[in-house]
Amino acid sequence: MGIKYYLVDSSILPEVYTKVIKAKKLLISGEARSVSEAVKIAGISRSAYYKYKDCILEYNAEGEETLTINAKLEDNAGVLSSLMSELYLYGANILSVNQSAPIDSVANVSITVRLPDKEGISEEIIKRISGLKGVKSASSF
Numbered sequence: 244m245g246i247k248y249y250l251v252d253s254s255i256l257p258e259v260y261t262k263v264i265k266a267k268k269l270l271i272s273g274e275a276r277s278v279s280e281a282v283k284i285a286g287i288s289r290s291a292y293y294k295y296k297d298c299i300l301e302y303n304a305e306g307e308e309t310l311t312i313n314a315k316l317e318d319n320a321g322v323l324s325s326l327m328s329e330l331y332l333y334g335a336n337i338l339s340v341n342q343s344a345p346i347d348s349v350a351n352v353s354i355t356v357r358l359p360d361k362e363g364i365s366e367e368i369i370k371r372i373s374g375l376k377g378v379k380s381a382s383s384f
Contacts, residue, residue, distance in 0.1 A: 250302060262287040263295045308358045309338070310365050314372060315379035316352055318345035322377030323352065329375060333368055334359045349379055 253261055266275070266285040275281035282292045316322045323342070330337060335356040343351045358364050365383055372381040 259287055259291050260295060260299050263292055263299055264301050266292050267296060308360065308365065309355065310335075310358055310368070310383050311353060311355045312369065312372065312381060312383050314352045314354070314381040316350050317377040317379060318348040318350055319377050322375070325375050326352075326354075326372055326378065329371055330354070330356055330368070333364060335368070 262285040266278070266281040266287065269275035269281040269284055270278065275284055278289060278292060282289050285292075314326065316326070327337070335358050338355045338357055339353075340355075341353045358368070369381050369383050372378055
């Protein structure tokens with residue numbers, strides 16, 4: 244029997260689950276420097292934290308879209324920076340960037356971003372990026 248996942252309103256869950264989420268956020272944000280400090284602030288025991296930490300995740304229903312952009316960039320100073328600046332203008336949160344070493348003065352770049360919920364933003368971004376100086380091609384999936 245495989246693992247099953249449920250999307251549940253947090254108001255019906257035991258309080259320990261929301262406190263585990265709070266402790267995890269404290270650690271991620273750096274507000275707590277250790278698990279001991281995070282659980283103390285959250286008001287749970289270390290054993291409760293370790294029991295549930297890998298089994299409870301917070302669902303983000305803000306309607307944000309995740310997009311992976313693949314681009315071929317000329318090996319010139321500032322090309323990747325201008326691409327990143329364009330993403331910033333659209334309010335993109337950059338999740339990961341992978342770049343290969345340039346071959347024949349062209350580098351392959353893969354950038355995964357989280358975008359605000361806005362109709363047609365993915366296509367608009369790809370069109371803008373494709374027009375930047377030094378960008379040979381850009382596509383998304």
